[in-house]
Amino acid sequence: MGILAKRSEDKNIVDTVFTMVNKARDAKVKYGNENVVDVTIGALCDEEGKFTIFDSVSKVYKNLNNMDIAPYAESFIGNNDYLKEMKSWVLGDHEGEFNVGAIATPGGSGSVSSTLKNILDPGETLLIPNIGWGPYKIMAKEHDLKIETYELFNEKDEFNLESFREKSSKIMKSQGKVLAIINDPCHNPTGYSMTTSEWESIVKLMNDLSEDGNFILLNDIAYIDYAVKGYEESRKYMGSFRELSPKNLVVFAFSCSKTLTKYGLRVGGSVFISNEKKNVDDYMRANEFTCRGVWSNVPKGGMKLFSTIQSNENLKGKLIEERNIYVKLLEKRSKIFLEEAKEAGLKVYPYKEGFFITLKIESEKIEESIEKLNKENIYPIQVAHGIRIAICGSPSKKLEGLAKKIKDIIG
Template structure:
C-alpha cells in the first residue's frame, strides 16, 4: 500500500539543473580551477552575481511594507501597465490598438508558464515544444496532467518550420486546440533566435489552424532583454503578432529573474494579448483563481520594484543602459567561445545570443568525463549546455579546445 497519492507516484525530476549546479559549486569551493558552466545566472567578470545598481537603489529605497507586505493576487493597475509597457516597449501603442491585454503577477516566468498550461490545455493534452528546450516544460506539463510533443528544433542549423507545422496540425486535429511554447530569442539551451521568415511561416500556420480551432502561443520571453538585437529591436516581433486572428491568444511569460538579475526573489508576469475582449475577462478570472490556489500572491518586493521602476524615466534609462552593458558582456563571452570553437573544430548549435551555448553530443556520456577534467556543464539528451552567463572571459579562454579534447 502506497501513502503517496496515485497521481504522484511517478513524479521524479529526471534532471535537475539546480542539483548539478550545487554539486559544481561544492567542487569549486574545494578547487578554484573548476569551471562551473552549469547555472543560468549572470555573473560578472569577478565571479559574483551581476547586480544592477539601479535595481539595488530602488530596492534599498522601499519601505518594509513595500518589501514584505502581501501583494494583490490579481496585481495592481500600475504593475499591469508597467509590465505591459516593458514587455512591448516602443510597440506598446501600436500593439494595444489592436489587442486587449491582461497581466497577472507570477513567481518568475515559471509561474506564468505553469498558469498558462493550467488554463489553456485540457487534461491529457500534449503541449507543443521543440526537442531541444528548457527541461522543466516537461515537468510543468506532467504536473497538470498533460504531456509534451516534440518537434525537431533544427534542420540544417535553421528553425525547422516544416516539423513545427506538421506537429501543430496533428495536435489541432487530435485535440481541437493547440498550446505551443516558443522560447525566443536567446533560446535556452542553444542561444538560437528565430528569423523573421520563420515567424512569418509560424504565424501563417497558426492563423490557418485557428480558422476553426483555438491556438495559444506561449511566448517565453525570459531572456529577451539580452537579445543581440537590443531592447527595442527585439520587440519588433510584437507588431507581427498583430496579424493573428481572433481565435489566437498570445501569452507572454516575463521573467524578472533574468531581466532584473533577481533570481531568488521570484517575480514574473503572465500577460495575454488577444483580439477577443471576452477572452481577457476569462484570462483574468481563471489565472487569478489559479494564482490564489497555488502561490497565493507574488513577491511584494518584486511588484513594488516594477511599480517604481517603470514610471520613473530617469531610473528606467539608467537600468536600460546597465542591461545593455550586461548584454554586451555576454556577447563578448560568446564571441570568444565561438571563435575558439571554430578554430579547434568544436561544433555548436546555432547561437545568436543569450546565456547558453549547446554542443551537440551524447550529453550523459560526456558529462562525467568533463567532470573528471574539472569542467561542469549541464548534460542534455542532445548535447551539453554551457552557461556563458556564469563564466568569466578568463574561464572561457581555451575552454572550447579543452572540451573538444574530452569529446
C-alpha cells in the first residue's frame, strides 16, 4: 500500500505541450529565432511575438484599491458586482429570457470541473467531442467519470449532429441523464463555430431526449470574445435556448483568461440557464457548496477588474477596441495560412475564427509527421486527430509560406 488513494494511483499528466514548447525554445537558442517556426504558443501574441497585454485592462488593474484585492471575496460564489456583470456580458440581450444563475470560478477550468462534479456521479459518462481541449479528459478522471466522444465533424465538415445524437441517445438510455460539452464558438483547436441552425438542431435534440431524463449542456465559451461577428451576433445562438425543455440546463463556462488576456488571475465563472427555476436553484445550491468545499473563493482583484471595466461604457469600449485589433490580426493570420494551405492541398479542419487551426492528419501518421516537421525546425502541437497550428502566438511573417512548407515535408 502506498500513500495514494486507489483512485489517484494512476494519475499522471503527460504534457506533450510543454515538451514541444521546450524543444522549440532550445531550437531557437541553437539556430536563432529567425530560423525556427514556433507554432506551439497557445496564448495571444503580437506581431513581434510578444505576449499580448491589453493596456485597457492593465491600467484598470493597477489603479484598483488595495482593499479591492487583498480581502476575501464578498461570498463563496463571488463578488455581487462581478456576478451581475458576468451574467450580463455572457448572455447579452438574452439575459431576461431565462432563469439565470451564476458563480465565480477559478478560470473557465473551475467552471468545467465543478459542472462535471455536480452533474455526474462517479462512474457515469461524460460526452465530449473527439477533437477538443485536452483537460476535459483530465477533469473527467479527476471526478472518476467515464468518457464517450462524438465525432465533431461530418464528411461535409459541418457539426456532426448525427454522431452527437447517437452518442447522447445511448448515454440517456443507459444513465437517464446526459452531460455533454460543446466548445463553441471558436472551438479549440479547430477554430470551428457552429451556425445558428446547427444550434437549433442541438436544442431540438436535447428536448427530444429529455423525454427520458435531464439533458445538461456545458457550452464552453472560453474564446467567444474572439468571434469575428462581434458581441451581439456571436451570442445570437443563445436565443435558441428559449425553446429548451424545462428539464434541461445549459451551463456557460466563461473565462477572463482570454477575454481580458489575464490567464494568471484565475477568474472565470459558470452562468447557467434553464426554463425551470428549480434547476437553476438546485445547481446554484450544489455549486455554492463546491466553491466552499474546493477553492473557497476566487481572487477578489480579478473579479473587481472585470466588473469595473464592464460597468463603465468608456472602459468597456476601450477594451473592445483593443481586443478587436487582435480579432482582425487573427483573421489576417488565418487567411495567410488557409489560402496557402488550399493552394498546396494541405487538409485542415473547418476553421472559421479563433486561436488555432488544426491540420487533418490520420492518427497513425501524426507522430511521424511532427518528427519530420521538427527536423525542419517547425514546432506545432499534437492533438487528437491532427496537428495544431497556434496562429494566436505566431507573427504573420512566420506563417507566410508555412502551409506549403508543411505540405512538402509531410506529403
